[in-house]
Amino acid sequence: MSPSVRSELPMLLPRLRRYAYALCQSSALADDLVQSACERALLQSSSWTPGTRLDAWVFRIIRNCWIDGVRRARVQAEVEGAEASDMVIDGERHALSRVEFSQIAERVEDLPWEQREVLLLVCVDELSYRETADILNVPIGTVMSRLARARKRLVEAYGHETDVRERG
Structure with a gap:
């Protein structure tokens, strides 16, 4: 694991969380997304090129994790049928209405x-x-x-x- 990634990643957390929230519109989902992205960044820190912007690299990881989650949810909704899809949509509306x-x-x-x-x-x-x-x-x-x-x-x-x- 790159010592630079491990030491600099915590400083990016507020920005990462803000971006994750903008993508998924839910605090809980944003926290999960940031956690997944940070885990992936730490596990794959050897693929980051020192001297390049770490924040841009982690933003891309967040975006890719989010897209993966959206695709996974879409497939799951198709498998579980329209009822499951309606429950997810209702849950999102409820969460958004409280914010x-x-x-x-x-x-x-x-x-x-x-x-x-x-x-x-x-x-x-x-x-x-x-x-x-x-x-x-x-x-x-x-x-x-x-x-x-x-x-x-x-x-x-x-x-x-x-x-x-x-x-x-």
Whole structure:
């Protein structure tokens, strides 16, 4: 195990948890996702290249774990039938209804997840477009387009033309 990964990973936990929450919209699921991603990062620390951004590498692991979980849940729902799928959806709605957010957090939550994850990686975690594109495995133009659409939707939600970056 790389000593650098082991020593630097705890410092990333708040950012990792915020990103995981943005993906799955549940505190409990976000905690599980971060735990799985950290376990995977520690087990596969030899595949991280020293001198590169550890945070970008772990963000990508989180995203891959989340996608794996979504696929697994979809397959499980298909196997268990529509009733199980309805229970999962009802459970998610119940969890979301209990969470209270500020006005901006509500607007960000309303964004499609592709736009939300780009917005969080670029604007909150201050990753470059290139780093975000690498994490998401998409072209830089896709990152720029998703970010522009997310910002436009946020501006429209507030009903005026103020640049979202100026909202402090």
